[in-house]
Amino acid sequence: MLTIIYRIIVLFFVVLLLYDVFKEKKKTLQLTAAISLIPFVLRLLMIK
Amino acid sequence: MKSFLKLKKNWFALLSILIAAAASWGVSLQFRQMLAREKLFPAPSLTQVLHLHDYHPALKGTHGDTKIYRFEGKEPGGKVLLLGGTHPNEPAGYMSAYLMIENVQVARGTLYIIPRANNSAFTHTDPQEGNPQFFTIRGKKGLRKFRYGSRDTNPIDQWPDPDIYLHYPSGQELAGNETRNLNRNYPGRPDGTFTEQVAYAIVKFIQSEKIDLAFDLHEASPEYPVVNAIVSSESSQDIATEAALELAFEDLHYSLEPSPYNFRGLSHREWENYTDALPILMETANPIQGRLRGKTDARLILTGWDKMYLKAAKLGVLSVPYDSSGLPLKVRVGRHIEAFQKIVEIFSRDHPDKAVRILNLPSYSELMEKGIEEFF
Numbered sequence: 001m002l003t004i005i006y007r008i009i010v011l012f013f014v015v016l017l018l019y020d021v022f023k024e025k026k027k028t029l030q031l032t033a034a035i036s037l038i039p040f041v042l043r044l045l046m047i048k
Numbered sequence: 049m050k051s052f053l054k055l056k057k058n059w060f061a062l063l064s065i066l067i068a069a070a071a072s073w074g075v076s077l078q079f080r081q082m083l084a085r086e087k088l089f090p091a092p093s094l095t096q097v098l099h100l101h102d103y104h105p106a107l108k109g110t111h112g113d114t115k116i117y118r119f120e121g122k123e124p125g126g127k128v129l130l131l132g133g134t135h136p137n138e139p140a141g142y143m144s145a146y147l148m149i150e151n152v153q154v155a156r157g158t159l160y161i162i163p164r165a166n167n168s169a170f171t172h173t174d175p176q177e178g179n180p181q182f183f184t185i186r187g188k189k190g191l192r193k194f195r196y197g198s199r200d201t202n203p204i205d206q207w208p209d210p211d212i213y214l215h216y217p218s219g220q221e222l223a224g225n226e227t228r229n230l231n232r233n234y235p236g237r238p239d240g241t242f243t244e245q246v247a248y249a250i251v252k253f254i255q256s257e258k259i260d261l262a263f264d265l266h267e268a269s270p271e272y273p274v275v276n277a278i279v280s281s282e283s284s285q286d287i288a289t290e291a292a293l294e295l296a297f298e299d300l301h302y303s304l305e306p307s308p309y310n311f312r313g314l315s316h317r318e319w320e321n322y323t324d325a326l327p328i329l330m331e332t333a334n335p336i337q338g339r340l341r342g343k344t345d346a347r348l349i350l351t352g353w354d355k356m357y358l359k360a361a362k363l364g365v366l367s368v369p370y371d372s373s374g375l376p377l378k379v380r381v382g383r384h385i386e387a388f389q390k391i392v393e394i395f396s397r398d399h400p401d402k403a404v405r406i407l408n409l410p411s412y413s414e415l416m417e418k419g420i421e422e423f424f
Contacts, residue, residue, distance in 0.1 A: 034064030
């Protein structure tokens with residue numbers, strides 16, 4: 001149960017970061033948000 | 049048209065997502081490699097492959113499930129269990145188990161081998177240690193690649209760690225991360241944490257199969273006091289003492305350590321308390337686990353040679369002899385296999401009705417002469 005809640009929280013951050021990638025105006029910030037996605041995606045899929 | 053324009057406007061965002069996706073894919077391939085189990089070539093005398101889930105069905109399909117190799121002799125006799133990989137960052141333990149699986153022949157009695165006792169701990173590597181993920185040996189069957197894992201269960205399988213780990217059933221308090229250490233979780237419980245369930249399944253296996261003699265193979269850093277040691281409980285101390293004496297005649301020296309009554313959760317303590325098996329735990333000295341080590345790579349696993357340990361030996365701060373020849377894997381595996389054979393021999397002498405006769409395993413001197421490669 002705890003893991004499901006954890007994954008929902010991770011998914012929430014993935015959505016926020018994705019939103020950020022598209023909404024940021026500066027290219028460096030877009031890229032930063034995209035790179036920040038990597039550990040969240042790995043966690044969401046329980047790979048790492 | 050509008051959406052096309054939006055896409056055009058966001059081309060950099062899409063490119064960033066693609067870069068992140070490619071990086072995630074590449075990294076995940078590397079992490080997935082750690083989940084793969086080594087290909088073994090069991091000796092022709094293998095009778096059956098069981099699984100831990102046969103004794104605790106809840107483990108089926110999880111990283112906690114692991115193989116149990118059963119070798120049964122033609123003559124009836126006693127039952128011996130050998131456990132490797134309780135801590136997958138202690139390679140002499142599971143490499144000894146692998147070597148036995150690929151070479152052993154049992155003439156009398158039954159030998160069970162669990163080479164990856166905490167299978168989940170093989171699926172990740174300790175963070176911030178700089179440890180290699182794999183090491184290789186060019187054996188007779190080709191280039192063999194083996195995992196170097198972690199001491200504890202993968203957090204993917206069990207999390208979060210509590211601040212303080214309370215051992216069941218004693219209530220003993222330990223550091224939070226010990227909740228994922230298989231060798232602090234015995235006897236375990238069927239509805240407990242992931243690691244408690246693995247421990248429970250192993251205890252259930254020992255009880256169900258009526259194991260007479262059970263080994264748990266380990267390694268520790270050369271500065272740790274319990275190395276080159278045989279740990280025994282009340283019921284196994286006689287055979288351990290006899291074995292240590294006979295091994296000393298072969299110039300293989302072991303310290304004898306009694307299993308503490310009040311240190312709970314350890315294999316030797318809880319197998320003594322909850323099963324009829326005579327428990328034995330053995331330790332060799334492994335520099336890659338030590339705090340004094342320098343460059344940490346696959347070479348260090350195989351050679352056990354480290355210049356900082358050479359300095360430490362000169363300063364007299366190590367618990368084992370250490371010189372320029374290092375502590376190669378063949379020495380560490382050789383010690384485990386020689387002591388294992390000696391203890392089984394003494395057990396068989398003391399319990400003729402439950403004797404176990406194991407053949408085709410190399411002696412310590414044979415391993416020193418031919419190297420570990422000859423047996424893989």
